[in-house]
Structure formats: C-alpha cells, structure tokens
Amino acid sequence: xxxxxxxxxxxxxxxxxxxxxxxxxxxxxxxxxxxxxxxxxxxxxxxxxxxxxxxxxxxxxxxxxxxxxxxxxxxxxxxxxxxxxxxxxxxxxxxxxxxxxxxxxxxxxxxxxxxxxxxxxxxxxxxxxxxxxxxxxxxxxxxxxxxxxxxxxxxxxxxxxxxxxxxxxxxxxxxxxxxxxxxxxxxxxxxxxxxxxxxxxxxxxxxxxxxxxxxxxxxxxxxxxxxxxxxxxxxxxxxxxxxxxxxxxxxxxxxxxxxxxxxxxxxxxxxxxxxxxxxxxxxxxxxxxxxxxxxxxxxxxxxxxxxxxxxxxxxxxxxxxxxxxxxxxxxxxxxxxxxxxxxxxxxxxxxxxxxxxxxxxxxxxxxxxxxxxxxxxxxxxxxxxxxxxxxxxxxxxxxxxxxxxxxxxxxxxxxxxxxxxxxxxxxxxxxxxxxxxxxxxxxxxxxxxxxxxxxxxxxxxxxxxxxxxxxxxxxxxxxxxxx
Amino acid sequence: xxxxxxxxxxxxxxxxxxxxxxxxxxxxxxxxxxxxxxxxxxxxxxxxxxxxxxxxxxxxxxxxxxxxxxxxxxxxxxxxxxxxxxxxxxxxxxxxxxxxxxxxxxxxxxxxxxxxxxxxxxxxxxxxxxxxxxxxxxxxxxxxxxxxxxxxxxxxxxxxxxxxxxxxxxxxxxxxxxxxxxxxxxxxxxxxxxxxxxxxxxxxxxxxxxxxxxxxxxxxxxxxxxxxxxxxxxxxxxxxxxxxxxxxxxxxxxxxxxxxxxxxxxxxxxxxxxxxxxxxxxxxxxxxxxxxxxxxxxxxxxxxxxxxxxxxxxxxxxxxxxxxxxxxxxxxxxxxxxxxxxxxxxxxxxxxxxxxxxxxxxxxxxxxxxxxxxxxxxxxxxxxxxxxxxxxxxxx
Numbered sequence: 001x002x003x004x005x006x007x008x009x010x011x012x013x014x015x016x017x018x019x020x021x022x023x024x025x026x027x028x029x030x031x032x033x034x035x036x037x038x039x040x041x042x043x044x045x046x047x048x049x050x051x052x053x054x055x056x057x058x059x060x061x062x063x064x065x066x067x068x069x070x071x072x073x074x075x076x077x078x079x080x081x082x083x084x085x086x087x088x089x090x091x092x093x094x095x096x097x098x099x100x101x102x103x104x105x106x107x108x109x110x111x112x113x114x115x116x117x118x119x120x121x122x123x124x125x126x127x128x129x130x131x132x133x134x135x136x137x138x139x140x141x142x143x144x145x146x147x148x149x150x151x152x153x154x155x156x157x158x159x160x161x162x163x164x165x166x167x168x169x170x171x172x173x174x175x176x177x178x179x180x181x182x183x184x185x186x187x188x189x190x191x192x193x194x195x196x197x198x199x200x201x202x203x204x205x206x207x208x209x210x211x212x213x214x215x216x217x218x219x220x221x222x223x224x225x226x227x228x229x230x231x232x233x234x235x236x237x238x239x240x241x242x243x244x245x246x247x248x249x250x251x252x253x254x255x256x257x258x259x260x261x262x263x264x265x266x267x268x269x270x271x272x273x274x275x276x277x278x279x280x281x282x283x284x285x286x287x288x289x290x291x292x293x294x295x296x297x298x299x300x301x302x303x304x305x306x307x308x309x310x311x312x313x314x315x316x317x318x319x320x321x322x323x324x325x326x327x328x329x330x331x332x333x334x335x336x337x338x339x340x341x342x343x344x345x346x347x348x349x350x351x352x353x354x355x356x357x358x359x360x361x362x363x364x365x366x367x368x369x370x371x372x373x374x375x376x377x378x379x380x381x382x383x384x385x386x387x388x389x390x391x392x393x394x395x396x397x398x399x400x401x402x403x404x405x406x407x408x409x410x411x412x413x414x415x416x417x418x419x420x421x422x423x424x425x426x427x428x429x430x431x432x433x434x435x436x437x438x439x440x441x442x443x444x445x446x447x448x449x450x451x452x453x454x455x456x457x458x459x460x461x462x463x464x465x466x467x468x469x470x471x472x473x474x475x476x477x478x479x480x481x482x483x
Numbered sequence: 484x485x486x487x488x489x490x491x492x493x494x495x496x497x498x499x500x501x502x503x504x505x506x507x508x509x510x511x512x513x514x515x516x517x518x519x520x521x522x523x524x525x526x527x528x529x530x531x532x533x534x535x536x537x538x539x540x541x542x543x544x545x546x547x548x549x550x551x552x553x554x555x556x557x558x559x560x561x562x563x564x565x566x567x568x569x570x571x572x573x574x575x576x577x578x579x580x581x582x583x584x585x586x587x588x589x590x591x592x593x594x595x596x597x598x599x600x601x602x603x604x605x606x607x608x609x610x611x612x613x614x615x616x617x618x619x620x621x622x623x624x625x626x627x628x629x630x631x632x633x634x635x636x637x638x639x640x641x642x643x644x645x646x647x648x649x650x651x652x653x654x655x656x657x658x659x660x661x662x663x664x665x666x667x668x669x670x671x672x673x674x675x676x677x678x679x680x681x682x683x684x685x686x687x688x689x690x691x692x693x694x695x696x697x698x699x700x701x702x703x704x705x706x707x708x709x710x711x712x713x714x715x716x717x718x719x720x721x722x723x724x725x726x727x728x729x730x731x732x733x734x735x736x737x738x739x740x741x742x743x744x745x746x747x748x749x750x751x752x753x754x755x756x757x758x759x760x761x762x763x764x765x766x767x768x769x770x771x772x773x774x775x776x777x778x779x780x781x782x783x784x785x786x787x788x789x790x791x792x793x794x795x796x797x798x799x800x801x802x803x804x805x806x807x808x809x810x811x812x813x814x815x816x817x818x819x820x821x822x823x824x825x826x827x828x829x830x831x832x833x834x835x836x837x838x839x840x841x842x843x844x845x846x847x848x849x850x851x852x853x854x855x856x857x858x859x860x861x862x863x864x865x866x867x868x869x870x871x872x873x874x875x876x877x878x879x
Contacts, residue, residue: 115682116778116803138688160631171629173638174606187852194778196803197592197603199829199846200875201647201857205605205638209631229688249539255562255659298726354627357540386628387540426629434632441632446621449863450634456859468633 002049002090002432004466007097011054011077018077019055022099025067030105032056041082041100045147046090046433048349048403053080053094060105062180062188062218069216070186072099078462079184081212083123083155086147088350089431091159091211095466101216103154109133110219118177118194120221123154127161130222139224142169145427146335154217160209162427164334165291167385168259169225171427173208178221181207181214184458194221206453211429212464214457228293231259233327234303234320236310237284241265242361244286247313248384249357251290254309256302261385262289262334265364268341268379268392275340278333281317288384289334291327337381338392345377345394347403351410353417354426357387366416367391374409376402388426389417415440430468438470485529485548487612487620487651493525494649495618497869506645506871508548508584512591514576516644516845518837519871527586530651533557535626542609542626544654547586554585564660567604568595570759575772576834586650592642595759596693596719599685599800601658605641610654613640615647616865626654639860645871646879647864661721665731666693666746666754669738671713674698674783678802680738682779684718685801687737689730693719693755694801698786701763701797707746707754719755763797764806771811771835773819777828779803788822811835816843823847846875 011018023031032038033055042050054077059065072079078098085092094100106122112134113119119141121130127148130141144163145151151161157179162171169175178192191203198204207214238244244263251261264272264280264287273280280287288310292302303320310318321327333340341348355363364380371378377394391413395406414424414434418441424434438447451469454461497504505521507513509528530546533554537543538561545554551569558564569588573579589611594603610624613636623636640650669680677696684691695717702708702715720730727748735743746754757763766772775785782802789796794809809815816832816839823830824847832845849857854876861868861879873879 113778114686115679115780117682117686118778139686160635162629166629170602170606171631173635174602183852183856189850189853191853193827195776195828196598196800197594197605197642197776199776199831200849201860202592202605202638202642203853203856205635205641208638209635226686226688228690252539252541252659255662257658294726295729298729301723301725354625354629356537356542356627358537383629388629421625422627423625423630423632425632426627427631429631430633438633442622445619446623447633449615449617449619449621450636452863453634453636453639453860456856456863 003471004051004095005471007095008076011097015054018075021071021075022055022057022068025071026057026064027060030058030060032058041094041102044085044090044092045088046093046431048397049090049093049432051094051096053098053100054096056100056102058102058105062182065101065182065216065218066186066188068099068101069182069184072462073185076460078465080464081158081216083152084126084150086151087155087159087429087431088352089425089429089433091429091431091467093432103152106218113194114139116194117224118221119224120219121153122219123217124152127151127153127156134224138227140227141222141224142175143172146338153220153222157208157217157220158210158212159429160427162388164260164262164383167261167383168257173205175223176204176208176220177223179204179207179217180219182216182218184463192221209429211431211468213454213468214463229295230299231291231293231327232299232303232321233289233291233330234306234318235280235330236288236290236318237281237316238286238313239284239316241286241364243313244288245360247288247310250309250312251306252385254305256305258290258385259293260289260291263382263384264334265380267377268337268381271340271344271379272333272337275343276333276336278329280333284316289330341379341392341394347395347397349393349395349406349410351391351393351413352425352428353389353414353422354387355389355417355420355422357384359420363389363416363420367413370409370412374405376406376409387422411437432467435468436470485527487530487614490525490614490649490651491618491620494614494616494869498616498618498867501867501869503869503872506649508587509579509581511573511579511581511583512576512587514834515591516832516840516875517873517877518841519874525649527649527651528584534652538563541628541657542654543657544610544626544652545585546652547584547650549585550582551585551588552582558657559660562660563657566597566601566607566656566658568597568759569593569604570595570761572760575761575766585653589641589650589653590643590645596695596755596799599694599803600690600692605638607656608637608641608653609656611637611640611650612652613648613650616867616870624654628656644874646861646874647870649870663722663724663727664748664751665720665727666751667718667731667734668711668744668746669716669740670711670742672716673714674786674798677714677716678780678783678798680716681718681801683737684734687734689720689734690722691718692721693717695758696798696802697763698797700765700795704763704765705754705757707750707757717754717758719751758799761806764808765795766808769811769836770808771816771839772833773807774831774833775805775807775819775823775828777803777805777823777826781826781828785822785826785828788825789818792818794819811839813839813843820844
C-alpha cells in the first residue's frame with residue numbers, strides 16, 4: 001500500500017471550523033463535508049487507492065479558488081486539486097486532512113478567436129469540449145488523450161497529457177499559450193496570453209505537467225488548429241513484434257511522419273477485436289494503425305508509399321481504409337482498448353513508460369518474460385512513433401496477492417524503461433503511482449533540486465504534497481526552502 | 484580544456500569567491516538584453532560534439548558548445564532538420580567571427596518562421612544536463628520524445644539566458660526535412676490586409692509553415708523578392724513536392740489576388756532564410772532592435788503606432804512577431820513598451836548600446852506575485868547569484 005503523510009492533528013481537530021470557514025467562501029452547494037457525499041471523491045482513475053478527504057470545495061470562479069487557497073494557506077490545510085478525476089497515476093488521490101478543490105463547475109468556454117487561432121477556456125471544460133466548441137467552424141484542439149470525453153483541460157495541463165496524435169501535433173505543453181493560476185497564498189497571476197513565447201522564465205512550461213504541486217490553474221488559453229482536409233487510416237499486420245518494429249523504423253526513415261502510428265501486440269489485438277469487431281487480423285503477432293492527413297489525393301499517395309514500405313516486411317495483411325466509416329472502425333478498437341481489456345479481466349493496471357523506439361523488440365520480449373514469471377497476462381499498446389508504451393497488466397483486485405504482483409510487475413516494466421534509456425512516464429504523470437520509483441530515474445540531489453522549485457511556489461508544501469516526490473522521512477532530509 | 488567537471492569547478496570557485504560569471508557559448512548574442520557585470524567569463528564553447536544521433540528515433544544529443552552549423556549539417560546529411568528553424572542573428576547583433584552554439588539558441592529560446600506552426604526551440608528540448616549555481620550537475624528529461632517524469636526543467640532552462648544554470652548537453656527532437664518548399668506572395672497589401680490574409684492562410688487546412696508581412700522597404704532588402712512591387716505577404720508550404728504544388732495552388736485560388744506570384748523550392752529557401760535572420764530589417768548605425776510578440780491580429784497596430792517614432796519593422800509568425808529597429812534612446816524604447824502593452828504583448832530588447840540596455844526594462848516587469856516567484860526560483864537554482872546576474876532583470 002502506498003504510504004501517505006500522517007494527517008496533521010491540529011487540522012483534524014479543527015475539522016468543523018475549517019468546513020464552516022470554507023463554506024462561508026463558496027456558493028451554497030459549493031462545499032461538501034458529509035461522509036456519504038465525500039465518497040465519490042475518494043479516488044480517481046487509479047482506483048486501487050482510496051482516501052476520503054476532509055472536505056471538497058467546488059468553486060465557480062477564480063476569485064473563489066483564490067479565497068479557498070488563501071484560507072487553506074492561513075490555516076495550514078493541505079489542498080488536492082482535481083479535474084474530472086481520470087488520472088491513471090493517482091494524481092488526484094485525496095489525503096485524510098486535505099481539502100479537494102474540484103474544478104468541474106468552472107466549465108465555460110470564455111472566448112474563441114479564429115483570426116488568432118486561440119480559445120480561452122475554464123479548467124473544468126472537457127478536452128473534447130474544446131474541440132466541440134470550434135469543430136463547426138472547422139477547427140480542433142489537438143491533444144487527444146483516450147479519456148478525452150471525460151478528462152478536463154485543467155487536468156491535461158497539470159499532467160501534460162498526450163494522446164494518439166501527438167507525433168504530429170505535440171502534447172499539451174506544445175498547444176498552450178497562457179494560463180490563469182492561483183498561488184497557494186491566493187494570488188491570481190496571468191501567465192502568457194494570446195501571444196507566443198512570453199519573455200522571462202518559461203512559467204507556462206514549468207507549470208505544465210507540475211501535477212497540481214505549484215498552483216491551481218483556473219483558465220487556459222489554448223491554440224486551436226484548422227482541421228486537415230481529411231484523414232485516413234490503414235492497418236498493417238506482421239508476424240512478429242521485431243518485424244513490426246522494423247516497419248516503424250522504415251516509415252520514420254522514409255521522411256513520412258504519419259499523424260498517428262499505433263502499435264498493438266497479439267493480446268491487445270484479440271482483446272480489442274472481441275470488443276469492437278473492427279476487422280483486426282487475429283493471426284498477427286503485431287499490428288500497426290497508421291493514419292495520414294490531407295486531401296484524398298494526398299492520402300492516396302501517402303498510404304500508397306506506406307503500403308510499399310510495409311510490403312518489404314512481409315505483412316500478414318494490409319488494409320487501407322476506403323471510407324470514413326472504416327477509419328472510424330479501425331480507431332474504435334484502439335480507442336476502446338481499456339474497455340476491451342476490462343471485459344476479459346476483472347481489473348487491469350495501465351502502465352505508461354517511454355522507451356527509445358529501437359528498444360521495442362527487446363522491451364516487449366522482456367515484458368513477456370515478466371508476464372510468464374508473475375503469472376499475469378499483459379496486453380501492449382504503444383504510440384510507436386514516439387516510443388510511449390502502455391502495457392495493460394491484468395489482475396484480480398479481489399485477490400490481494402494478484403494485486404501486489406501486478407504492482408510489482410508494473411514497477412519492473414518501468415525500471416526496464418529507464419534501464420534502456422527511457423523514462424517512468426510518458427503522459428500519465430508520476431502521481432502517487434510512480435512516486436517511489438523516482439529514484440530509479442533521478443539522483444537524490446536532482447530530486448532535491450525539483451523539491452526546491454516546489455518550495456519556491458509553495459513553501460509550506462500544502463499543494464498536493466504527497467505526489468511525485470518520494471516522501472521524506474521526518475528529520476531525514478530537511479524539506480527544502482527555495483534558497 | 485573545458486569539460487563538464489571543469490565547469491563545475493569554475494562554478495564552485497565562483498561561489499566561494501562570490502565573483503559573478505558571464506556565462507556564454509561563443510558570445511554571438513551578448514548584445515541581447517542587459518549587460519552582465521562579471522569578473523570572469525565562463526564559456527561552454529569547449530564542450531563540443533554530437534553525442535548521439537538516432538535519426539529513426541528523431542533524436543539528437545550534443546554538447547552545448549557545439550556550433551549550430553555542425554548540428555544542422557549532421558541533420559541535413561540524414562535528411563532531417565531543426566524543427567524551430569532558429570535564426571542566425573550574428574550579422575544583426577554584431578558578428579564575432581564565430582558561429583552560434585546549440586547552447587546559445589536554447590538558452591535564448593530563439594525560433595524562426597516555422598515557430599508559428601511547429602513550436603519554439605523550447606518545444607523540442609527533450610533533455611538537458613546543466614550545472615546549477617550550486618555547482619551540481621542535474622538532468623531533466625531524457626532522450627525520448629514523450630516524458631512527463633517530474634518537473635520540466637528543460638522548459639525552465641530554455642530561454643533562461645544562462646541565469647539558472649550552465650547547460651552542458653542538450654537533446655532535441657528533430658524531424659525529416661521537407662522534400663519541397665513553396666511560397667505564395669501577395670503583393671501590395673497594407674499591414675492589416677496582409678495579416679488578415681496570413682490569418683486566413685494559417686486558418687486553412689493546408690498546413691502553412693511560414694507567414695510573414697514585409698512592408699515595401701523591407702521587401703526591397705530581400706534579394707529573392709527582386710520582382711515584387713510594394714509590400715510582400717509571404718505564405719509558405721513545406722511538404723512532399725506534389726503537396727506543395729497542390730496546396731500553393733489551393734491557397735492561390737483562395738486569395739485570387741491580382742499579382743500573386745509563387746516561388747519554387749530554391750527561391751523559397753533563400754527568401755525564408757533571410758526572413759529567419761531578420762535581414763528585411765533596416766538597422767541604421769547605432770540603432771536599437773526589438774522583438775515584440777503579440778496576438779497575430781495586433782501586429783499591424785504595433786508597426787503603425789511606432790512609425791511616427793522613427794521605428795521600422797516587419798511581421799513574422801502570421802503577424803504575431805514584430806521585428807523592429809529605431810533610435811536607441813529611452814523615449815523610443817518607451818514607445819516600443821507602450822505599443823507592445825497596448826497590443827497586449829511583450830517586448831525583448833535584442834540590441835542596444837550598454838548605456839541604454841542597462842537602464843531600461845529589456846523585457847516587461849512581471850506582476851509582483853510572479854516577480855517574487857522568479858526571485859525564489861533564481862535563489863533555488865543559483866543561491867549565490869553568480870550566474871549572469873542582471874541579464875534579464877536588474878538586481879536578479
């Protein structure tokens with residue numbers, strides 16, 4: 001079980017007065033403290049861990065966020081920011097003595113500006129909500145995490161979320177222009193704006209992916225892009241992971257950067273086909289979904305070239321989508337991968353590491369060996385163009401031994417990612433899940449330097465303090481002040 | 484010989500003696516921002532060489548002192564390029580006879596015309612090694628394309644002008660260079676009409692990767708625009724050759740403007756290199772140079788507001804980047820600040836005599852709450868204040 005810092009006794013003792021104090025700062029229904037109504041906030045997308053918080057605040061304006069933080073700062077109360085609660089790394093897991101600040105009521109699109117290709121949205125707007133607001137005019141917001149129907153842009157900013165199309169369009173950090181943030185002492189600060197590349201330090205870049213540890217983000221200025229004329233996908237199936245990996249290398253070497261390049265291994269293919277009936281080849285060991293964009297003629301030309309490249313790797317099958325419906329079916333299987341695995345296993349852990357793409361065959365072989373030795377099945381889905389691996393480890397949460405084995409298996413995979421030159425997390429964040437693995441990737445003094453940066457924003461360590469960094473034993477190392 | 488260890492030793496010594504260091508590569512951008520008062524200079528120029536280049540993984544790692552042309556040549560040999568198209572401003576800022584370094588373009592986060600579509604230098608820094616003002620080597624990021632492990636110090640170091648640490652190694656994402664480049668030129672539009680056309684082009688489905696507006700006197704300074712009368716509104720497509728022909732054709736139909744002309748790949752490469760390096764800017768002897776970044780539609784208002792002050796310029800990034808040159812005095816600088824502020828944008832003083840750049844705000848002041856965080860972060864990274872003190876802000 002993941003260790004949490006001890007609750008602050010003085011905060012627990014003052015629970016009722018803290019609830020009353022916060023209630024006075026918020027609209028009538030804006031504070032939740034009844035045990036039954038706190039229950040839905042006890043976990044997030046990493047549902048193996050649960051902790052009911054002290055209270056949940058649901059502000060409707062930036063000023064209310066500021067008032068809540070100012071109160072918490074003055075009273076030494078810890079704060080856990082929360083968007084839709086879809087974090088797969090436990091980024092929004094509450095603490096017993098913490099106030100969860102939920103952003104779901106700040107769900108307005110405030111401004112859309114097509115000449116300047118940007119939109120201003122509140123943190124509680126869903127990822128797909130941004131695209132929905134501009135799609136009738138032919139625009140879209142590019143990062144597309146699999147949870148995009150539910151996840152909120154504020155959470156995307158804090159986790160620097162990616163998606164299947166970031167090989168071409170980049171991750172969240174590459175698609176932001178400005179933020180409105182509230183610091184722990186309740187100050188409201190505008191970072192950036194509608195312009196590119198603000199002078200001074202890159203606060204936008206540092207805050208993106210900071211996992212709620214530096215400030216609460218209330219408004220975001222995002223770049224919106226004009227949609228391409230069209231897009232089309234193809235499927236290429238191969239007889240081994242090595243051969244499919246070779247095809248990925250050959251595609252990148254050809255100078256073609258597909259808008260998406262997804263890799264699925266045999267267990268993933270079978271799980272997704274049973275779920276989505278997308279026509280995936282069940283006799284293949286590995287399969288690529290390749291998508292290109294442009295006019296129909298451009299799509300034809302690129303897909304023809306990609307087919308010719310794949311032909312050199314003795315594909316079991318090649319299938320070029322002939323219609324938007326066929327492309328949608330191809331994607332339905334991939335995007336439904338989590339649900340598909342959920343159908344064949346009572347529970348699963350979705351891991352998220354990145355590796356140099358050249359290491360893919362080795363890494364998949366080692367994962368298979370681990371799967372055999374742990375006695376747990378695994379399905380691998382991989383953003384092949386950028387090396388982001390998502391092994392889905394299947395286990396049974398009702399069996400404690402099975403859960404612990406799955407956790408160990410996952411940790412071994414992430415250690416392997418670091419060992420071959422990669423990293424612990426490509427797009428899900430460290431959260432609580434990978435916190436204690438951070439020393440695998442970073443030296444102690446490097447973590448200490450990152451902690452100092454947190455201290456520069458949050459000297460009392462009140463903002464999401466149990467995430468990202470391994471807990472320090474009391475007295476072992478001083479919690480650093482910034483300087 | 485310079486090594487990472489010798490840089491650590493030099494920083495440790497500077498901390499001990501409390502003597503500030505001027506941190507630079509080859510010093511080609513020493514004229515930017517505020518002058519640094521330092522007892523000694525610490526150069527990364529001796530740290531040179533590509534340490535890893537994996538074209539199939541779209542990754543290159545090199546020591547920070549590596550001359551940028553060496554990087555560009557290594558990439559070109561494999562058909563790839565630097566995504567952010569960093570400019571070579573050595574002529575503009577005062578040629579030192581030495582090439583700019585990789586560390587220099589990262590520390591200044593300078594990006595060229597492609598920035599409008601494909602991101603800035605900071606968007607493609609996947610990993611850094613740096614020596615902090617604590618004389619410690621720290622790493623952030625790595626050698627993979629997607630990485631959200633811990634706080635993103637790559638972004639913090641990029642554009643920090645050597646004030647938070649001395650970058651020793653940089654890993655960049657790179658991409659295949661386009662097979663062909665084409666340019667559509669609309670002639671004779673005023674700034675507002677030109678930027679409106681650029682907005683329409685950037686808002687088209689055709690993947691425009693360059694969008695600049697040059698007033699007549701700026702266009703006249705670009706040899707590749709010899710036949711153009713009046714202003715030039717430039718729209719670039721970088722793609723496979725058939726796509727360049729198709730997309731330029733569609734854009735030409737869209738604007739159907741009289742006198743629209745197109746440039747082929749070679750002509751396009753020459754023109755956009757000049758735009759990248761700010762050669763359309765007429766810089767008189769002793770002039771100051773500014774870059775102002777605004778929302779694209781406000782670019783024309785910046786140019787128009789400053790013309791009476793004797794400031795000339797041109798627009799890149801679809802109108803969002805104004806390159807400006809004018810008299811190097813406090814009144815003109817104040818006018819640039821006012822014009823940038825009125826447009827909701829920010830300015831950077833790129834070139835000015837020490838007498839001016841040491842007394843003005845070379846970049847905007849931050850609001851008080853953010854300025855406090857800036858001081859705390861600076862203190863966290865460089866507690867003795869020995870790295871390029873005063874470069875960005877007086878007293879920091």
